[in-house]
Amino acid sequence: MDDMVRAQRCFEALRDGGVLVVLTGAGISAEVGIPTFRGEEGYWTRGSKVYQPMELATRAAFESEPATVWSWYLYRRGVCSAAAPGRGHEAVARMAAALGDRFHLVTQNVDGLHPRTGIDPARIYEIHGNIFRARCSRDCSAATYSIPDRFDDWPKDAEVTDEDLDALRCPACGAPGRPHVLWFDECYDEARYRADSALSAAAGADVLLVVGTSGATNLPMQMGALSAVRNIPIWDVNPEDNPFGDFARRTPGGVLRTGAGEALVTLADALAAA
Ligand SMILES: [Zn+2]
Structure with missing residues (x-):
């Protein structure tokens, strides 16, 4: 079965239970013109x-x-x-609406686009801050x-x-x-960047969806490593190979080598379909 079909099955199964953690990086915002x-x-x-x-x-x-x-x-x-939130951001918001308190979003993006889609701010961990x-x-x-x-x-x-x-x-x-x-010569913390909350979310996840991140920063890599050890499905959405793809291949998840918007719409449809 192809990886996208397996990913759709995985998201269909989330309708009946389980916690989804979404981790996003620059790739999702590059699609709406943010370098x-x-x-x-x-x-x-x-x-x-x-x-x-x-x-x-x-x-x-x-x-x-x-x-x-x-x-x-x-x-x-x-x-x-x-910039305005793109279809990838909107698809993540649909996942949030479908799952309620079974959803967590950890984002490396400081662009404030996820909060603009109406997701409960308590469920968004902006681990690198917010430029506004x-x-x-x-x-x-x-x-x-x-x-x-x-x-x-x-x-x-x-x-x-x-x-x-x-x-x-x-x-x-x-x-x-x-x-x-968060600057390059500074460290993550809970009070400012909700680092502990992000790791706790990963520790309680049943599925980890990683979107458009290259794995250059420490906390996201810890989330990937933790999820790989727990052997939950990791799905890595990224047109290019990256360390999260290596994690994903060790789990029941896999690698989706497509753009963020296309993959996220498909997965949000699988999750939300009646
Ligand atoms: Zn002061």
Whole structure:
């Protein structure tokens, strides 16, 4: 039987019981025009200096050049704001609606597209943060706050001024505000990124559906490894091979080498059909 047919059977069986954990990465949002920003799209020029994404998305960069780091995030925030959830996101929302408290979504995407599809926020673990939120750079609390409207449609070349930085300050203590995103020189935690909740969800999953992620980050890989050891079906939706495909092949699941939208619509149909 071909892997897609087996995956459909697996999702049909979820109608009668079982917990589904969906793990999404950049691939699902690439389909609606959001670049990964880890690659070429993430390069950032300020004056004569060219910054690479891996050096900009760090605590160290923020400490030394907060205006440059903010300008990059504010521009990306505008890109995310202009995008709309795609059929892959909508299909995940249909799975959430069909399963209720038997559904968990762990996303590496900071673009806020999943929350816009109406899934209960309590069931979404944004393990790398959310680009529409800011929080205190001095950690007076883990609370996040909305980035003010004045930063909407931020042009790529606009400078972030001292006045802009003031508008982004922590409303509780007045310290500089920072983007609510996990940086490369930082660690996952529960209070800010719901890392423990994501691992607990994986520990209680009956099916793990992995969509459009390359396995470059630690927590998703732990979820994959844990699920492989538990030998639950892992389905890896990705046009390209990646470490999750290796996990999936060791389980009763498998590998679906298609785009995110196409596969997710098929699986949501299998789950929701009467
Ligand atoms: Zn504060």
